[in-house]
């Protein structure tokens with residue numbers, strides 16, 4: 001079969017590799033209909049993880065079951081399923097408590113296993129024609145409909161970024177009426193904004209500097225884009241909040257001063273590859289967003305860090321960062337009494353409910369998908385997505401699509417048009 005294989009920093013190739021086989025009676029083999037490229041793949045692509053050449057990428061996987069092992073009961077050949085990016089056994093101490101992001105049995109090296117990712121166990125990824133799925137009964141989420149129907153690109157986002165965006169709002173404790181600031185308008189930040197809306201937030205600010213990503217923020221109800229290339233994003237949010245704050249203070253006249261100028265909930269959807277605010281898109285500062293979320297969050301507020309910070313970064317900007325050490329204003333955070341949660345999203349905790357929101361017509365996360373490509377186009381798509389250029393926001397690979405066609409999203413009077421490039 002063909003698969004997207006990492007060759008070295010900023011180089012992937014589509015290569016012929018052996019087909020996966022059933023290795024355990026719990027396994028199934030998936031035939032991929034869509035596999036998405038994630039911002040997390042870029043960390044490996046750029047050589048900023050311990051990934052080894054030959055690694056097959058792909059942890060956002062949707063398809064049809066081709067074959068099942070002898071003990072698989074709930075899934076059969078022909079079922080349409082999406083897989084969580086974290087693979088889990090379902091019965092260990094952490095899985096039993098719904099922390100499938102930290103499964104204790106599937107990764108020989110550490111807690112937590114995943115498809116196609118450095119450090120997450122010996123599991124190839126799904127940017128390929130076929131994929132082996134361990135513990136298929138537990139990991140497969142069944143879906144209605146047929147491959148390539150109108151939900152195809154919504155369903156593939158159930159593998160990672162929709163549940164991940166939702167988990168970010170869970171960590172930041174977003175509830176009805178809350179005010180929310182999200183740093184990063186990549187796929188995760190945009191779907192965190194959608195999730196904040198679904199949870200009833202009253203004001204949602206989404207910070208980035210990439211114009212097409214900021215434009216997509218307008219597609220999320222109640223969400224306001226903030227361009228950090230135009231000035232300190234935290235000050236911009238304070239200014240926008242000022243009017244509303246004044247009216248709240250009128251209702252509570254005994255609260256003097258501006259003691260709550262920011263938001264109650266904030267989310268870091270950028271991680272360690274953050275640009276410095278003062279040099280948008282030019283120079284990285286891994287501490288930038290950590291400190292912005294603290295500044296923007298009001299006393300007693302909540303912070304969710306969904307963006308990745310790795311324990312090692314071979315290409316870190318300084319010695320500290322190379323060892324996964326970051327500098328943040330902990331004293332200020334403590335003084336404000338902020339809560340922090342962070343880490344990998346336990347996809348399985350949410351994906352069934354988010355699937356049902358899609359089916360009920362309450363959420364169309366695929367609004368952020370920008371490019372639908374054949375597998376042959378993957379090397380070019382990685383390059384463009386890595387540069388965050390030409391509108392490359394979320395790329396989905398169709399392994400069954402032939403040739404080098406790319407279907408690009410364009411907007412004409414509110415309608416989606418497809419153009420070949």
Ligand SMILES: NC(=O)c1ccc[n+]([C@@H]2O[C@H](COP(=O)([O-])OP(=O)(O)OC[C@H]3O[C@@H](n4cnc5c(N)ncnc54)[C@H](O)[C@@H]3O)[C@@H](O)[C@H]2O)c1
Pocket residue numbers: 038039040041042043160161164183184185186187188189207208209210213228269270271272273274275276277288289305306307308343344345388
């Ligand atoms: N915790 C999890 O389970 C999980 C799952 C998936 C992805 N992630 C991580 O979430 C992060 C975002 O993922 P993505 O797919 O959206 O990636 P992405 O790289 O496409 O998006 C990141 C965005 O942040 C913007 N950005 C850079 N510096 C900024 C700054 N100082 N302020 C505001 N915005 C800034 C970039 O312009 C970009 O648009 C990545 O670190 C990814 O690895 C985590």
Ligand SMILES: [Zn+2]
Pocket residue numbers: 038039040041059060085160161
């Ligand atoms: Zn991902």
Ligand SMILES: [Zn+2]
Pocket residue numbers: 088089090091092093094095096102103104105106
């Ligand atoms: Zn487990």
